[in-house]
Amino acid sequence: MSGRMRTLVVVVVLLAVAVLSRFFLYSGDPHVEVAPEELFAIGGFSVTNSLFTALLVDIILVVVALLATRNMQLVPRGVQNVMEMIVEALYNLFRNLSPKFINQVFPLAASIFLFVLVSNWLGLIPGGSSIGVCHAAGEEHSARLALVREGEYAGAIRFAPAAAEGDNPYTTCPSGYTLVPWLRPPSTDLNFTLALGLLSFVFFEYWGFRTLGIGYLKKFFNLNGVMSFVGIIEFISEIMKPISLALRLFGNIFAGEVLIAVLTFLVPLALPMPIYGFEIFVGFIQALVFALLTVAFLTIATTSHEGEHHGDEHGSAARAH
Amino acid sequence: MEGLNLIATALAIGLAAIGPGIGVGIIVAGALQAMGRNPEMENTLVQYMFIGIAFTEALAIFGLVISFMIAFGVIQ
Numbered sequence: 398m399s400g401r402m403r404t405l406v407v408v409v410v411l412l413a414v415a416v417l418s419r420f421f422l423y424s425g426d427p428h429v430e431v432a433p434e435e436l437f438a439i440g441g442f443s444v445t446n447s448l449f450t451a452l453l454v455d456i457i458l459v460v461v462a463l464l465a466t467r468n469m470q471l472v473p474r475g476v477q478n479v480m481e482m483i484v485e486a487l488y489n490l491f492r493n494l495s496p497k498f499i500n501q502v503f504p505l506a507a508s509i510f511l512f513v514l515v516s517n518w519l520g521l522i523p524g525g526s527s528i529g530v531c532h533a534a535g536e537e538h539s540a541r542l543a544l545v546r547e548g549e550y551a552g553a554i555r556f557a558p559a560a561a562e563g564d565n566p567y568t569t570c571p572s573g574y575t576l577v578p579w580l581r582p583p584s585t586d587l588n589f590t591l592a593l594g595l596l597s598f599v600f601f602e603y604w605g606f607r608t609l610g611i612g613y614l615k616k617f618f619n620l621n622g623v624m625s626f627v628g629i630i631e632f633i634s635e636i637m638k639p640i641s642l643a644l645r646l647f648g649n650i651f652a653g654e655v656l657i658a659v660l661t662f663l664v665p666l667a668l669p670m671p672i673y674g675f676e677i678f679v680g681f682i683q684a685l686v687f688a689l690l691t692v693a694f695l696t697i698a699t700t701s702h703e704g705e706h707h708g709d710e711h712g713s714a715a716r717a718h
Numbered sequence: 719m720e721g722l723n724l725i726a727t728a729l730a731i732g733l734a735a736i737g738p739g740i741g742v743g744i745i746v747a748g749a750l751q752a753m754g755r756n757p758e759m760e761n762t763l764v765q766y767m768f769i770g771i772a773f774t775e776a777l778a779i780f781g782l783v784i785s786f787m788i789a790f791g792v793i794q
Binding site for chain 1: 762765768769772775776779780782783786787790792
């Protein structure tokens, strides 16, 4: 059998399995909720699952950083080597975009990249959005982002040892309760992405003022003929920057979660796997894009609009290449 | 109202995907052409290509967010 035939047979068998699995495997209705769900409250301060996951990401990053720097050597090995590789690649990438301000922007942009990357990928761990606690289905607790559903077999996982007489053989929430997953990637929470966007906004506005002084405002407000109209457009697009940063990250990652949930509902086996791989790629690209845009906006904000600076910028760009 | 919400959801993302689809195609076509002409610049070009795609794609994402909001009843 030639290689092409074998590939064809594998694909056909996979498709057949995928179609048949629709009839034999039970997959719940996809249930999607835009807002994050409250896990518990500490003195009126509600801890949502996305906040919980954000703290988890923090812990992961801090532990990895501590492990990498615990026993530093001149010739790196193990974790230190990997982390140095990542940091160095990021440094070179950002330096291409903003050679002048690399020392100011690098800590923020690299932190954003690592945080968003880990939080995007955390949402793709199988079981992450289907293991949680049962909450009474009230108005506030009726929501989750998972392949679990209300009714008799919500979040159904077969649990063989407990199949005593009369017992429910599924580990599931009782009817009237819904399952709230422990883990939900912070990127699927608009509060988190907007906070990150505003942080980046404040950062590059600050450096714009610090480099150009009060002249930074000339870009937005001047009475110089047609430039006054351009200033208004610049102002609106400046206001839109944090919003578009926030919505881009939220929309991409949330859409990925919904896509996987809906596809798993339609075809439980085989077909979601390529989408899973694609979502890993999207999670990486979105983390990179958020960091790169922070650097790019900083470069835009710190570039004066007067003529002599253009030549200067071309010179530095030529040197960088 | 249920049917109208469904139509609005589909239209919001469907119409929002037209322009960015064309735009991303143009960006990638330009980047590939440039890479073919000057393969040494590939690393820089890929970087700028992704920034351009991100800007273009944001428009489609706005439509997607609006359609989510209609679909899940955040706005009626």
